[in-house]
Amino acid sequence: MSDVISLADIRRVFTMGDQQFEALKGVSYSVAAGEFVAIMGASGSGKSTCMNILGCLDRPTSGQYLLDGLDVGVMNSNQLADIRNRKLGFVLQGFNLLARTAAVENVELPLVYAGFNSRERRQKALMAIEQVGLAGKENNHPSQLSGGQQQRVAIARALVNSPAVILADEPTGNLDSTTTGEIMSLFTTLNRQGITIIMVTHEHDVAAYAGRQITFKDGKIISDSQTGQLV
């Protein structure tokens, strides 16, 4: 299968005053279409920095990042916004829905910025909501949904614009274990349907759902292992 993501010698240096801190010290890996990858590591290991670069929220200091064949490193902020909109779907840790806004409208949000008209938006959003098993809850506001249901809405929002990759940043960070199981099996189901997922987590049992685990330490990859998927 072709590579959706390809990182080559990615470095990221933060400058604070006259001190320099190298958060990523030459990271290279690629993710093929249809993979489910967990990125692991302690805090400060560079996994969040790597995630920001993958999500086109940050640019590497050096190295090449190809997303779906496009060189993201040379793009300006408007082009990056476009890439985030069309190629990526974000699932963030908690509170990542707009309050006082119905679930379906939250899901429609990426399509608003993509320029779809309201009928297409509604149609696609309802399909995505059905895909995550929330049919019938589309008019509920986030405050009327449980934590797990809110996270499902966020996943529907990530799916709605048919992205190349879904990026999940600690998607189960503030969920109980039962709900965590539900969300993770949703991710697994979506992955089986062919959707590429990259997930940052620090919990081993959550990472075990993924078919591949990449572990960061001190800005470098220390292990990259394929395991069988848990069901």
Place this chain on the structure above:
Amino acid sequence: MDFLQTVKIALRALRTNKMRSFLTMLGIIIGIAAVIAMMAVGSGASYVISQQIASIGSNIILVIPGSTTSGGLRTGSGGVQTLTSDDARAIMTDCPSVAYASGTVRTSGQIVSGNMNWSSVIMGGTPEMFEIREWPVVNGRSISQEDENSASKVCLLGQTVAENLFGSADPVGSIIRIKKIPFTVIGVLERKGQSPQGQDQDDTLFVPLRTAQRNLVRSQRSGIVGAILVKAKSEEVIDKAESEIQSLLNQRHRITNSKEPDFTTRNLSEILAVAEKSAKAMSLLLGSVASISLIVGGIGIMNIMLVSVTERTREIGIRMAIGAKKNDILLQFMTEAVLLTMLGGLIGIALGTGGATIVSRLLGWPTMISIQSITVAFVFSAAVGIFFGFYPARKAAGLNPIDALRYE
């Protein structure tokens, strides 16, 4: 992203904090209402002033006798009797910019009608005087050239005189005695109201000039007039008419450079200009006070928008993460600010218009609300939104998405 969607998002954000949105708008509402009401009252005031001045008659030049020096003592203006009926006729025939001229004499005296009596101002003038002062007769007829030529003992009554001597009865045709001389009342003049100095212009009685000169005033020689009233052909030629009159009278009175002229001309349009200028200054003052309240309201909007940007940092982060460009965020917050001020502007216009109407109803003071002042107020309120909304919106658009997403 289409504009309609931006407006919808902004409206939702404003609805989310209804009370806060309303309080923020209040500054603009008060500012715009004040601008509208002040402008309405101010232009109403200048309308009243110009109406009062116009009631004397427009394009009028007054020629009055000058002063004279006798034994080292200078008399004031009008201290000598130098102007004659012939001067008035000459001004009318020889000055091309003059439409009408009338010599006038003025005295006062007791007027008796049956068992009623009243002391009033008695004016003598030629028929042209009523053209000059734009003062029509409402009952009976005006003084004719024949009355003037034959010095007939006829008179016209001002409304106040007519009311005091005849009450509600019709005075036309009655005989009244002015300084014990019998006169026939031939007409009653239209009500004119107060002069800018507060005098009741209707408390006057008019007789033909020649009749007055012969029977009612005493002078050193015949044909003397107290003043000459002149009407220029138009407002544009007032100054020209004034200099024509001056050179004509200099010639007729044999005034040379070394001699002080024995007459003075006064131009009523100067008084009008001064009065209009002061009315304009007043509305400018009121307007600038109101504009200050608008600026204060605008600062209130900026303050609340800044709070709102901070509060919604995470929302901004989410929007950026899923594909909002900097311009989308900028436009979203700008739209919110402009909607706030435009909504406030509309409410303010309604309140200001209502307030002005109430003022004019309760105080009987005319107010004039112009389409321009409403348009200006509306455009200004939108401009306040753009101006004071820009900084907070730019702050929102300039947020780094990573920091915005981490913000709790």
